[in-house]
Amino acid sequence: MQRLGLQDSDTVYIWLADKPEATEAWTRLEEILLRAQSVNQLNGRFIQERLGNVDEALTVLKEAAAATLGYGPDGTQPTINGGGRFLGSA
Numbered sequence: 001m002q003r004l005g006l007q008d009s010d011t012v013y014i015w016l017a018d019k020p021e022a023t024e025a026w027t028r029l030e031e032i033l034l035r036a037q038s039v040n041q042l043n044g045r046f047i048q049e050r051l052g053n054v055d056e057a058l059t060v061l062k063e064a065a066a067a068t069l070g071y072g073p074d075g076t077q078p079t080i081n082g083g084g085r086f087l088g089s090a
Helices: 009-016 020-067
Strands: none
Touching: 009 020
16 A cells, blocks of 8 residues: 555545445445444453452452451551552553
């Protein structure tokens, strides 16, 4: 496409003007790509939401685990150290 000078959507459609079958195929491809992008964005939002839920659940569990340890010699509750990575960083 670059060799033909087809740099944007307008030039592609100008080039396809006398190729009805190719125009139809190109239009279907664009529709499929738009749908795939929408689904990908939706999946990304779901993943972020679920990671937030998991992070909240881990915080609650860490706090509950720390509460079972009692108090240290200085009168403070010990902290529970988590893993070395943040959620979603793998």
